Amino acid sequence: MLFLASFILKGPSQAALVAASMAILGLVVPPAIWVSAAAIVLVTLVNGPKSGMVTMVLSLLGAGLFAFLIFSAPQVAMIFVLLAWLPAWLIATILRQTVSLAYSLQVLTVMSLLAVIMVYAVVPDIGELWREPLDSMVEQLAEQSEDFSLAELKQTENMVIKLLPGLFASSIMFGTMLSLLLGRWWQAVFYNPGGFSKEFQSLDLGKVSAMSALAIVLIAMFVDGVFAVAMTAVIFVLYSMQALALLHAAIRIRQINAAWLFVSYLIMFFVPQVLLLLILAGFADPWLDIRQRISKQA
Numbered sequence: 001m002l003f004l005a006s007f008i009l010k011g012p013s014q015a016a017l018v019a020a021s022m023a024i025l026g027l028v029v030p031p032a033i034w035v036s037a038a039a040i041v042l043v044t045l046v047n048g049p050k051s052g053m054v055t056m057v058l059s060l061l062g063a064g065l066f067a068f069l070i071f072s073a074p075q076v077a078m079i080f081v082l083l084a085w086l087p088a089w090l091i092a093t094i095l096r097q098t099v100s101l102a103y104s105l106q107v108l109t110v111m112s113l114l115a116v117i118m119v120y121a122v123v124p125d126i127g128e129l130w131r132e133p134l135d136s137m138v139e140q141l142a143e144q145s146e147d148f149s150l151a152e153l154k155q156t157e158n159m160v161i162k163l164l165p166g167l168f169a170s171s172i173m174f175g176t177m178l179s180l181l182l183g184r185w186w187q188a189v190f191y192n193p194g195g196f197s198k199e200f201q202s203l204d205l206g207k208v209s210a211m212s213a214l215a216i217v218l219i220a221m222f223v224d225g226v227f228a229v230a231m232t233a234v235i236f237v238l239y240s241m242q243a244l245a246l247l248h249a250a251i252r253i254r255q256i257n258a259a260w261l262f263v264s265y266l267i268m269f270f271v272p273q274v275l276l277l278l279i280l281a282g283f284a285d286p287w288l289d290i291r292q293r294i295s296k297q298a
Contacts (some may be wrong), residue, residue, distance in 0.1 A: 004018055004035070005186035012055050015039050015058075016059040016061075016062050019039040019085070020058075020059045020062030020066055021066065022035045022039070023063045023080040023084070023085075024067065026084075037088035038179040038180075038182035039055070039183075040052055040089050041091075041180055041182070041183025042183040042186045044092035044183075052092060056089055060077050060078075060080075060081055064076075064077035084179070087111070087173075088180060090111075091104050095184070101203055102203055105205070105241060106205065108173060109237075112173040113216075113231060115172075116165070116166050116169045123165075124165075127161035131161060135157070163229060166230020170234045174237050174240075177237070177241060184199070197252075200245055200248065201249035201291075202249070205282075205286070207286040207287065210283050213235045213238065214283060216235055217235055239283060242279075242282035242285065243282040246281055246290055246291065247264060250290075253294050
């Protein structure tokens with residue numbers, strides 16, 4: 001990973017090569033898309049928005065060429081610009097100017113909420129694009145399963161299709177956050193060793209943000225609709241980062257072996273309710289100041 005960062009910082013051409021090649025690899029291995037966008041983030045944070053934009057344009061040309069040679073579809077490159085690189089560049093620009101990780105994540109959340117509103121207002125049936133492949137999956141499951149009928153599976157499929165636009169928006173937001181954090185970590189390694197861990201572990205979204213988020217979640221609880229669920233998903237993505245920041249800070253303050261961090265991630269993967277509890281702690285943190293309490297106890 002650090003080799004990639006060092007290569008990216010050598011110049012716009014090198015950064016564009018990494019971004020373009022990782023973007024194409026992301027069609028097969030999706031997490032590579034995050035690394036691709038992180039290259040744009042790193043250049044923007046270190047050299048400024050203009051350099052980030054130049055790198056993004058060069059990456060577009062490179063990805064278009066790769067897509068043409070491999071898939072004969074250069075237009076695929078535009079997907080990377082709209083869904084991965086552009087949001088990452090914009091948030092990296094905000095982070096560079098404000099030097100506030102919390103504010104940058106809040107802006108990204110507002111952008112994602114507006115995207116959800118726009119999608120459901122303009123193209124509410126966009127989930128129908130996935131109808132055909134989902135139909136095939138449902139029919140196969142109905143043939144293999146003795147517990148669920150085709151009608152029940154169809155009902156679930158219809159709900160999933162309605163939720164897809166919102167889930168799509170929250171997944172893009174999550175990927176952009178990961179790209180931002182990866183790019184920020186790369187920057188800290190070369191220019192501010194140890195700075196990233198301090199910045200991330202001290203992440204505090206504030207009381208106004210928590211109250212606004214809780215208001216959206218409460219409204220969603222009383223509004224029976226996929227739109228409300230989509231808005232809640234975006235909020236939960238934001239506060240999952242606050243939750244992880246609290247977890248990292250608690251382990252550092254308590255001076256617990258770092259292996260427990262890996263174990264904690266495994267537990268959250270297999271028992272998602274644990275992450276939900278941490279998210280609730282993230283909502284309460286602005287009032288309870290959990291880090292300070294843990295520090296006093298330690």
